Amino acid sequence: MKPDRVVVLGCGPAGAAAAITLASHGISPVVIDPRPSVEWEPGEGLPSAANALLRRLGVWPSFQASGHLRSSGFLSCWGSDEPFFRPAMLDPRGASWQLDRPAFNAVLRDAAGTLLTRQVHGVRRDGPRWTVDHLEADFLIDATGRSSALARMLGVPRRVDSRLVGMVALLPDPSPAEAASIVEAVADGWWYASRVPGDRLVVALFTDAAAARSISVDRWNYLLKSTLFVGPRAVLSTPPKIKTVVAGSSALSRCAGPGWLAVGDAACAHDPLSSRGLHDALSGGIAAAEAVALGDLSAIDAYASRVAAEYRAYLDDLAWFYRQENRFTESEFWKARSGQV
Missing domain, CATH: 3.30.9.10 (D-Amino Acid Oxidase, subunit A, domain 2)
Structure with a gap:
């Protein structure tokens, strides 16, 4: 059954994307985030593949007006002294961006709906309902980043695959x-x-x-x-x-359970070499919210299975890629990153 009240813990890109998507399905989420703002975070690039996600979330005009810079391309030296330049203009998906990260987060937070800025001290499940401190909910979304605070409260272990x-x-x-x-x-x-x-x-x-x-x-x-x-x-x-x-790879042993799921880095975190962080936060937040909005346990299970399968495939690809560090030419570097090698 479609939940009446969903609480999203965390309002980074994944949590905000989940909240915006829930609202588009007629669910008014409550977002709780202890951080009033983000002054600066490393990882300041947004790949062109995220442009379509920003349009889907309805924040594209606000994003464009926020002063982000267009990237001209990527210069790499991976395994040889000879550099290789991949111009951004060749990407059919449009521009990649060098972000003003506080402005990026602000655009998403402003669109996310009701936002409570406070710490969460505990959660309790009574039958089908949750109590988050003194707030009741039908469903919880953990968007607390690598700390996976909700999952940790629920006793779900997190595996670290690289340090x-x-x-x-x-x-x-x-x-x-x-x-x-x-x-x-x-x-x-x-x-x-x-x-x-x-x-x-x-x-x-x-x-x-x-x-x-x-x-x-x-x-x-x-x-x-x-x-x-x-x-x-x-x-x-x-x-x-x-x-x-x-900045290493890590993941929850399971990213969903009765009445809850995890999104973004709370579910699984990626090596920045993969350039997946912000894109996957947005896409994962959307996918998770759509599964929740269906009100069907099979949709939640399918979401969790897909996240786990994609993370296993990512680990295989990353291990292979790092093993190739000393043999790649620069053109092969970018072909490998785009799945052509």
Whole structure:
């Protein structure tokens, strides 16, 4: 039976997409998020495949008016010293974006409906109904990111498949007209650089968590200056403030159960090399909400099975891709990312 009240825990892209989609099906969700806003998050790119999702959610005009930058393409050096440039204009789905992430989140949060900014201290299930603190609901959606807070309260374990972290700095951009993003493989992992609005540059080293513990700011600077392409893109006038963020692959042992499901990173989180994070958050939020709106247990089961199958396939692809790091030519790099190799 179609639920009357759905509570969405978390209002990042996945939670907001779920809430917007529920409303389109005649369900008025209540969204609870402890964060009043997001000042900055790494992972500032949105692939062109997400453009259709933003249109579907009805936020495309607001998104376009939010000051995001168009990417001119992607420069990669993966397994060889010779760079390869893939121009964005060749993508039939339209522009990829270098995001003003707070503005992106604000557009989605504004469209998500009733938003309560507070912590959730506990959930309880009595028969078919949930109580979230003092709020009753028929169904709960966990959109709390990698913490998977609801699933953790319910005792659902989370498996960690890789311990990749990103050591990220937000720097002044010496060349704000340079619209290409860069990926460069190195012995310690791989580097990423991309401009974002406000004449800023995101620069990140992705490496194993154990290795990251021995990388000081000075060492990070040294490794950056040793790169062929990312280092020359960045100019360090003062020691950067580096934020270390979890970036590896992990997933819940099950992403749905009686009266609840998980979406986005709460269900499964991806390596940023896959460029799937924000796109999958939006598409997963839509798919989850549509399953909930059907009011059919088989739809929830189908959603959970699809998420699990896609995550297993992703792990196989990612493992294969990293094994190829030292043999790819640059054209093969991008063919592999698009599934052509």
